[in-house]
Amino acid sequence: MWEMNGTEVAIIGMSGRFPGAASVDAFWEMLCAGRDAFVPLSDEQSLALGADPRFLQMPAFKRVMCAMGGVDQFDPDFFDIPKSFANVMDPQQRIFLECCWEAFESAGYNPSAGGDVVGVFAAADQSSYLIFNLIPEMPRLMGEITIDDMESANSNDFVASRVSYHLNLTGPSYTIKCGCSSALVAVHNACNALLEEECDMALAGGVSILVHKLGGYLAEEKDFHAKSGRMQPFDKDASGFIRGAGGGVVLLKRLEDALSDGDNIVAVIRGSATTNDGGDKAQFSSSSVSGIAAAAIEGLAVSGAHASSLQYLEGMGLAWPTDDHIEVRALSHAFRADGALENEFCLLGSPKGNIGHLSAASGIAGLLKATCAVDRGFIPKIANLEHPDPKIDFPSTPFVPVLENQEWPESNGPRRAGVNIRGAGGTNVFMVVEQAPPQERQTQRRAAYFFPISARTPTALATIRENLATFLTEPKQRLQPADVAFTLQIGRKPFAHRMGWVATSLEELIEALRGDEAPVAFRGAHEVSESVDPVFYYGSVDESRLLAELHFIHDEPICSTMFINLWQRAGLNNDGGLGFLKRVKETNLDGLEEVDKAVAHLLACYVITDWWRFRGVTPRAVVGQGLGDLVAAAVAGAAGLPQMVALLRQCLQAGGEVGPDDLPVRFKVPELTWYSGLIGGDSGFKGIPVPEYIEHYRAGACKKDEAFAEIENAGFMYIFDVSGKDQPSGVEPALEANGLRVAHGPFTDHFILSQVAELWLAGVDVQWKQFYGEDHPHRVALPSYPFERQRCWVDRQSATRP
Template sequence: RFPGGVSSPSDLWALLAGGVDAISAFPTQRGWDVVGDGFARVGGFVEDVAGFDAGFFGISPREALAMDPQQRLLLETAWEALERSGIDPNLLKGSRTGVFVGGTDSSYDTVGEASAELDGYRLTGGSSSVLSGRIAYVLGLEGPAVTVDTACSSSLVALHLAVQALRSGECSMALAGGVTVMATPEVFAQFAAQDGLARDGRCKAFAASADGTGWGEGVGLLVVERLSDAQCNGHQVLAVVRGSAVNQDGASNGLSAPNGPSQQRVIRQALASAGVAAAEVDVVEAHGTGTRLGDPIEAQALLATYGQDRPEDRPLWLGSLKSNIGHTQAAAGVAGVIKMVLAMQQGVLPRTLHVDEPSPEVDWSVGAVELLTEQRSWPVVDRPWRAGVSSFGVSGTNAHVILEQAPEVEPAVRVEVVPSVVPWVLSARSELALREQARRLAAYVEADSGLDPVDVGAGLVSTRASFEHRAVVLGTGRDELIAGLAGLASGELGAGVVTGEVGQSVAGEQGVVFVFPGQGSQWVGMARGLLVSSPVFAERMGECARALAPFVEWDLLEVLGDEEALGRVDVVQPVLWAVMVSLAQVWRSFGVVPAAVVGHSQGEIAAACVAGGLSLDDAARISAVRSRMIAGSLAGRGGMVSVGLPRAEVELLIVRWEGRLSVAAVNGPSSVVVSGDPEALAELVVAGEAENFRARKIEVDYASHSAHVEEIEAELVEALADIAPVEGTVAFYSTVTGELTDTRDLDAEYWYRNLRETVRLADTTRALAAAGHGTFVEVSPHPVLTPSLEETLFESHPSAVVTGTLRRGENELEQLLAAAARLHTRGVPVDWSAVVGRGSVVDLPTYAFQRERYWPRPRAAAGDVRGAGLVSLSHPLLGAAVELAGGEGVVFTSRLSLASHDWLADYLVNGVVVVPGTAFVELLVRAGDEVGCGVLEDLALERPLVLSERGAVQVQVVVGAPAESGRRAVSVYSRPEETAAEAGWTRHASGALASESTMPSGAELTVWPPAGAEPVPVDDLYDGLADAGYGYGPA
């Protein structure tokens, strides 16, 4: 954050490349209208230093108000610096990451009225040690946390200490930089008193016209890592700190006076640390404050070091960022480093502003040093580009850093399969922030047509933290993804957008449950899309095909599109088994690993296999052999019907058919499947129509889970006698028993019971919920059990998460990713890198902080009690009261300005801020309360009270002595503060105060709307008032 609206490195480069002068008038929102004259009221100011997203960092509003804004800015920039470095800040918790911050006292604790409710936070809120400590605390960093105060060299010294700590192994990574916020104008007044402030507030570094420094403020942080670690971790290296040095002037020619020999020594020490000659450095970002004393001394030191023994065609180029943004004090050094890093990236040396001609106080002929009075390309050399950066503190501490161009990196070669559907994963602390995040990302992608959507997706999942409010935008291309973002930003969600909030569900409490249905989820062509788009799925399907091969005469992959083959039970059941097992493997590759599994009828074979209780070969044997027996002995002799009634009612209902029907499955509270003879089932369907209950035929021609199955018991048990179930690694909940079951018991007899006995899905689902499971994934080509699961779970777990995997006839990868998105947005961990891979580095938008204003009310907000008299009033518009000697009159004093009462700017008349009539009413009623006459009987508004953008007005409310009736005359006066000695008082309002109202009884409004009132439309009310010249703001 730097002056000129700079809030990112790209903003700073735009300012530099455009030669922007960011010096501006004093801010109007800090209460600075109380300062005197004697210097230009301009400087370099950061926009909205009072704004802060306290909730994002888990800080209460009261603590945020007590916190030095420097701490607040550092928290935001620390987060952004890590995001821009491709690092999820949450992943650093507990790491040996250090924090080295240069900073000085901002005098924030002297701003505003004292408030007892902030007392518990003032110590940490104003302590300079907490500048670094707050970052470490909030992010959970456990390396060194050091705040450095060497005045103007603080941030460069902080960088030097960070580099040393990295080299010594004290930390694995570091945040280094500095911050300055001018909470009061004191530094301007103090430096002006020493004749050190430029008349126009601008730094004219090394110029003949230099007449003093110009103050600025800002914050900058660098992420610093050992080069080898950065390369190993895949972090983009922007530049290398080749060397650095720090020294002190010692007993020189004055405590605050710069010392040339000391500056030469620190430069030579830095060059020695870097192991390079002075002639191998191309440019120096100078301290360059524009003072008549300091600049010549610094220039001579540079001429004596860098200016010697250089090729004639390669002078040292010299510049200063302070000419653009002012002297940002403790942040000046890091600002210079960022400028030089950006210049290396762009290959351009920006010009220094305000140089009419080089200072005549310097003999420029003694060395090869030239000022960057014009922007120019970085000189072409046969080595890496290098730059020096200098910072010199008023206390005598000097620092110099040698930066080097980042080493070239071979372009990353993508080895992953590029997905045909790309997920863009976003999250935020609030819904508003999530929408703003979407808007920012959409604008970013639209502005760069060359961005690869997969690279964007990879960056979002690998470099950004996950928060409670989540969204996943799915698309097959750039335009589709941007459209999804636009819908998310506007709140009009499209089909490819999934949103959710973590914390509204029991998702992930005891892990995910995989649910495998029986027959019914199949469709012609299922799984063929995933065979192409998912290598994991294709590999597992190949393994299943090999496991099935000894037991079937058809090819697994060929029959996926064969409608006739899929109509056979001995084909469709093994095929579904293979597809479900393979889908489970894809879920695992996404990081969604089941904590428990449950299967419905033949789905239990897949569940047991995924749980590790059955080998792939044994599971294939069970599915193929059993389905073949069903086809040979049971097919064509039975059927099934789904009934929408509770089990107890169904059991009473089927008594009519005297054993020809059985309860085959209980899927939910009012979802039961009946199996048995075809004729009896047909009669059941007719009964449903007549008696108004749902009875729908299921497209099968056999009666599983009925007495029909008993015919194949002996044959089935014998055929499966050789299977060898083992102890699984995942909890297996049996729908035969309705409870947790040891997979070692899944022998041949169990698989007969699985086909014969009632499927107790509802009971088993309740058991899973009772065990703490709240997330269920139906692993199948189409969801068939999801409604029943929801019905059962929502009895006691209304926030449970239930999702399918694929949908009949839909794009399979898109459906799979949408299901993953539903899990992710409800808090289930999903490894999205399995979809988008690592990708190339892209500089994504940083977090969209939702800032609120935290700035104390100025101490002089309503009146100066010391100057006004005796009695202080706790009122936003009145500050003091004075009883007049020799009578019973009272004068109330006030002081109004847009700096102290910024909300008054929300009432404009023809573009001019006017104190509203209601404010006069409040002034007079409050004054009346003080003298026992709290009723305002008469009021005449005589002249408008206008507030200018700058300056203040003194206000007096004069209450006269009481008349015989007890009434008191009252008037409101004002005069400009700046010309108070010469200006007279202007009366704006007058009236009468009384102790009791003389209005007739019943005149008050007791019913709304009052009788006879006519409603009028208000949708365009404010627009109409604005057209008429009345401007109303939020206040």
């Protein structure tokens, strides 16, 4: 059973980069394969990576690298950072910034959308890049960068603030510094900030890059560094740790909010606690049984989870015999204190045998591994663990070190794991993570969906297209078209270079993604701009158009309500708007008088206009032809709706001179520019006499060419046929020859989406959520933006590139 107490926090997005793994999925694959990232080096390679030549003569020097690739690479243009500044930025700041963006996109959120208060809780080591690369080159760099800029670009005080600045996040933002437990303390603080409602979402994690450790390390007899050249957590031959590199971030949200918002919940943090050892240990950097145990006892209590319900524990696993022994002893004490008296019921793991010790980022690596385990129902073995240390006496503890990969099926409740970490100064953290509760998924209701992609450059756009096609064809994917479309629409920042496809299924989308082009494909390159707001066009009434309008309104609940309200405002007969819609649905237009059809067309266009507005498609001007000109006048606000209905009736009456006493309305200056297809030009600002207008209407006057000419002269780019029609109205060729685009077609899902696609490609800020009505699609994890990285690095004079 999934039991909730209201203090749970959902992990809705995650990202990471580690040695041998450029993403969380790659990290998980590496863990499951049991691979490690400890690379032996030759003398030449060590020297090329910056090792001191004197070290090569020392027996204690280990020619081993556990480095993350691409630390010298960054995409400054993506974040609008000058290249000169990016060159001197600590790679920790750069990698953490990229990870935060990827965590947002992993969750299906556009970091630039705004609306939510987002906090940033970061952890990072001191900048070795500043010490070993920048300070020696200071005289040369002073012509390119100021001291203040160099300080802010390399101080770990500003890792969180850097993210808040570049992503425009306004929640609490600070960096945690307490040694190896820093990243998990950052997550702990982020959870508390969410529960205290200091923010709506929170980014939390850590990063650690030591550029001077790339070429190898010294492993003196009495220090903690591995003498064997590999890390072996909980092994009888463990001889210490190897410094790795990497970083990771989770995006967090209160569980109740994540459930109601349809978020992609990867796992749930039930609770956590942090303590310090105080003086109860051998020396400052030593572990403490009492300190670690206290954090675990408190963490279990806060989470409301009994120790016996934890089936897996992600340990520190520092691979130093004394430290590993103290950790297991302390956690055993905590489990026993919580009443878990059985032995060997909880599997014990650690990622350090794969990626080394990540210092300030260690906790986030453990959390990401535990999160993947509870989510995917699989527990990877501990890499390089061959013979569990007999001095730990595992059979008398609750724990069993994982020697082989194991499936983790669901039992009577959610899969649940603990994560333990401690810092050299004594700051301990214990966190309980569990499988996400089941979420209801709606079946697909729409006939088609629009799948947009965009990028800063054509090259990145092509990569996104390729990555999406590859991702969707993976056997593990079980996605709904609505969820994919929804995530691409609202979970990605819209950039200038754009493409999109209207498709009825993911199979059809994959075919379109992999094809050269398709009839339903759209392509454009436009920035968001007010100048692309369209002119709304309203045509004359005909039965096919009117039926499409009324059937659409009948089937869209929000439109039905609007139509009924307008019917009442217009003072129409007692049949009622709902009764009218039902009658049309059942009998089409049989028995309707022409005037009734005309009035219905006016009201329908009014409703559909508001329907489009609600979705972000807002006109800056209107134009009409025939009866559509009256609709345009009504939408523009040239008169109130009841008056426009009365005017319509009078226009449809045959013959008779119109006197002052017969006038149902006087035109006023409209709220929108009204280009009249009857009078010609910008009618709203010419004070058209109503009698003259009625006479023109009755005479069948047509000055649409003059109206369209003024539209062209005003610089509009797009004419939008509001309700659609099977055939074009005849004005398209001349207009399109002059650069105006005119959309027309039957009022179906495909037509609506095609209209939206054209507008979005042109730069309209479409309100995608409003297109789903009573449907509630979910955000899903899709491939993130492909950064176009370039080398941003200052070389040390004594070394070549990393």
